[in-house]
Structure formats: structure tokens, C-alpha cells
Amino acid sequence: MKVFYPVLVTVLVLALVAAPVFAAGKPEAVAAEGKLTFALQSEPDGYDPGITNNSFASPFMTQLFEGLVTYNAAGEIVPGNAESWTISPDGKVYTFSLRKNLKWSNGKPLTAKDYQYSLLRVLDPATGARFADMLTVYVVGAEEYYAGKGAKEAVGIKVINDYSLQITLKEPAPYYLGILAMWVYSPVNQEAVQSSPERWTMDPATFVSNGPFKVASIKMGEGLILQKNEHYWNAANVRISEINFRFILEPATALSAFEKGEIDGFREVPASDIPRLRTSSDALHILPSFGTTFYDVNNTKAPYSDPKVRRALALALDRDELINNVLQAPSTPTMALVSPGYVFNGVDFTEAHKKYGFSAKADVEQARKLLAEAGFPNGAGFPELELSYYTNATVKKMVEAMQQMWEKNLNIKVKIAVEDWAIYYARIQKMDYDVGAMGWGGDYLHPMTFLQLFTSTSTNNHVGYKNPEYDALIAKAINETDPAKAVVLMHQAEDIFVRDLPVISLYSRSLSIMIAPYVKDWTFTALANLYFKDAYIEK
CATH class of the missing domain: 3.10.105.10 (Dipeptide-binding Protein; Domain 3)
Structure with a gap:
């Protein structure tokens, strides 16, 4: 079966012609690593990708987790944890070949069984998944299982082997790969979840993830510190060593901190300052x-x-x-x-x-x-x-x-x-x-x-x-x-x-964002997803 990389999704992304994705330019000299401090104006109500649906969690989801597919700097759907995939001629059966070097942030192997566990967990009403309909609407048997009227074994999420996962849809959905890039399809570590179902994301000791970064510190109401995940499959190309996400609720306070050099960037620029910053700063970006x-x-x-x-x-x-x-x-x-x-x-x-x-x-x-x-x-x-x-x-x-x-x-x-x-x-x-x-x-x-x-x-x-x-x-x-x-x-x-x-x-x-010019190769998509996996600091 021919390996399929989606043309449709790419076309849709590129259709957002007015700079839907911003990736900073890359000069010849490259810093080996760096630490980044970024302010956010709202604290999310949780960090569990299987549960949360609010946009305030997005900057954490994109750094801490990665699904079967993801986005590149051009806004295109590209392989993530899956190195390739095939789609059946009728458009209903997706078979993913996972990378052989996938690991959790604790160093343990990540396999297709982890994906099956994670997606079935989303379909358990007790989980309280707010994006459960991203599975129930599309996946065979998912709606029935979620409603308590079908068996788990009848859900169209099958493990072929440790490195092969198959998802069967009720009907073809040409945009399904875009849905697969949503964080609700990200894997969660079964051992970590079961150790503390409601609090596993509240303690760095139990917060196991699979993205380019991992949690080093959590201070409720203040922020999170992330560190490079040395077990990420593409860790060799992750150049930021640490991200300090600070919660600064007032945009004016965040702008002041930015102009004093206390932070490297923030979202939600104060509206009253935008006219001034348009002419005086090369750090302001306003994107559709x-x-x-x-x-x-x-x-x-x-x-x-x-x-x-x-x-x-x-x-x-x-x-x-x-x-x-x-x-x-x-x-x-x-x-x-x-x-x-x-x-x-x-x-x-x-x-x-x-x-x-x-x-x-x-x-x-x-x-x-x-x-x-x-x-x-x-x-x-x-x-x-x-x-x-x-x-x-x-x-x-x-x-x-x-x-x-x-x-x-x-x-x-x-x-x-x-x-x-x-x-x-x-x-x-x-x-x-x-x-x-x-x-x-x-x-x-x-x-x-x-x-x-x-x-x-x-x-x-x-x-x-x-x-x-x-x-x-x-x-x-x-x-x-x-x-x-x-x-x-x-x-x-x-x-x-x-x-x-x-x-x-x-x-x-x-969307408005301020980020220092010395932060290179960051990506901000039209879907408001902020990625630092390719970023680096050059001062």
C-alpha cells in the first residue's frame, strides 16, 4: 500500500495566505542552546491532553506532548510519533507505523499500546474528556462505547504490533489527519495516570510526557518550568534547554516586563500599545x-x-x-x-x-x-x-x-x-x-x-x-x-x-505576540499553536 502524506491538509493550511504561520528567520550563526522565558496571560484549568480543551493549555500541549502527526514550520501536517502511514482505498482505515525510538520522558518505551490505552481512556465517560466527540463522531464503535452501549473491543483502535496502530473510521473524512494533530490524540503514560488519576499532571515526579520538553517545576498561580526532554525521538535537534512559562495576567505588566528584558516574549499585546509598537518594535507580530x-x-x-x-x-x-x-x-x-x-x-x-x-x-x-x-x-x-x-x-x-x-x-x-x-x-x-x-x-x-x-x-x-x-x-x-x-x-x-x-x-x-528578535525559528500557526521545538537563542 502506498505511503500517504496528506496533500489536502497542506492546501488548507496554505490557503490562510496572510502569514498564517510565523517562523523566525534562521541566520548562519547558531547558538547551541538557550533558556527562554515566556509569559502567558491565563492559567489553564489543567494539563491533561485527554481532558482539557481550552486554548490556555495550548502552549503546554505543544511543548510537552506529540501525537502521531504534527505541524511543521510551514503549517503542513507531517509525521510526528508516526514515521509514516497508509490509508485504505475506501478512506476509512488508517494504519500508522510508529518510530522505533519513541520513549516517554522517564526513558521507558512508548508503543502502539500506549496510544490505544490513551484513546480508549478519552472514550471513558469517567475521564471527562472535553474533546471526546473528536473520536465518537469519527471512529468505528467509539460512540457506542462512550455511551455504554458497546464493547471496548469493538472500537476501531487496534494494535497490530508494538509499532503499528490502526484506526478505522465510520466514513471517510478527508480532514481527519488534521483532527489527529489535536492534543486529544496525544498519548498519556498509563502508569503515571493510574498512579494519581486526578493529579498526575500536578507533580513533576508523575508528569510523564513524550514531547520535546518535560516538566521540571510547577508552581500553581506562578508558572511552569520545562526542560529539554532528552528522551524525545528528535532530541538532537531541540536546542532550547529550558522554557520558563510565567503567568502574568495583565498584558500591560507583561509588556513592561518584556521591555525591561525580564521575559523573552508573551501573547496578547495590550491593545492600546499596538499602534506605538507597530512603528517602534520589531518584536511585535500580528497574525491572522x-x-x-x-x-x-x-x-x-x-x-x-x-x-x-x-x-x-x-x-x-x-x-x-x-x-x-x-x-x-x-x-x-x-x-x-x-x-x-x-x-x-x-x-x-x-x-x-x-x-x-x-x-x-x-x-x-x-x-x-x-x-x-x-x-x-x-x-x-x-x-x-x-x-x-x-x-x-x-x-x-x-x-x-x-x-x-x-x-x-x-x-x-x-x-x-x-x-x-x-x-x-x-x-x-x-x-x-x-x-x-x-x-x-x-x-x-x-x-x-x-x-x-x-x-x-x-x-x-x-x-x-x-x-x-x-x-x-x-x-x-x-x-x-x-x-x-x-x-x-x-x-x-x-x-x-x-x-x-x-x-x-x-x-x-x-493573534498578537511579542517575542525578542534573538529568539529564532519559533513557530506560531493560524491554529494558535506555539512551537519552540525548533527554536534557539542567538544573542
């Missing part, structure tokens, strides 16, 4: 992202269960003002879901958004009309809206602006509530909120990474949206082998989404 910022709306709670109320809230916001005066970073206003970047037959998927006729300006007249039709003329009788968000300086400014717009344009009362991310996200999952700051960064370069979120069975549907027609179209699109027909089905699904507006979309976002 395959992501959409939206606000979750509790569809199960009155009055937000009424689509007219949700649309009124959406139309009452001036996205131009939010982007230009609050965010102050290049972003595209939207009321749809899918972000620009997926190009099929030379046309971006989001070109179809033009038919919706949305304006980036607030449509106050229509918003008030809809609110009146929902039973709240001029806002009369509308309950106080709680607008929730997680601790973040930029989001704080955004919700304050939204509060003012809703109170002015709809004559309703809006109360702001803020919590640390872990507490906040737990509330979102429990549906204990009215409207809450959220968003989604694509996990693979395909519209389905967004559209699948709001199926009624999605583990990431935290708004309570249920529409059988939407579910049916998504299921058909997933199973459609003709890409052109799949695009039509996905457009039809997004039409329903825009009609119902289960969330309030604001803009397709960009």
Missing part, C-alpha cells in the same frame, strides 16, 4: 487566526431561549467600535460562526457570509423591534442580564463596552461578573450563566471545527442549543465524500446557525 470570538448565550434560560432576544442582543452591538476602539487589532466583524481561512476551489468558505447582509454597525431600530416582539417593548420587563467573563484585561474592556451598548441601545440593565478561568469555565459547562465571553480557535483547518461545536451531542455545546435539522446537516456533511457537496451542506448548516444565533459572534480574530 482561524478563530472566532463569540459570546455564549444560555439557550435553555428565558428570555434567552427566544431567538428574537438573541438576535436583538447581537444587532445592538457595534462591531466596528468594538474592534477599532476596544480591541484595536485587525479583525473581521461577523455574526456568523466560521472564520476565514478554508478555501475550496479558490473561494473562501466565508464568502457566503455576504448573503446574510449583516452590518458591522449596530442596527438599533431592528434590535428594539425584535425585543418588542419578544415581549419587552423598549426593554420593559427584561430581567437584569448578567454578562460574565474570565479574568483578562482585554476581555474586561470588551464586556464594559458591550454593557454600555446594550443598556443604551436596548434600555436594559446589564450586570458584569468576573471570575478566574477555572471557576468561570465550570459555570459555563454547568449552564449557570446568562451571557458569557467565549470563542473558538480552530483545532484543524476545516469549517467542521466550528460547526460541529453546536450539534446537540457535542461535548463542547455549552449553550444548550438543539436543532435536529442542524444536526442532520452536520452528520451528512461529515459523511459526505465529495468535498463540493460537503461544502454545500456546511453552508446550509451555517444558514441555520445564523438564523437561530445560539451565540453572539463578534469577529474573526487575529
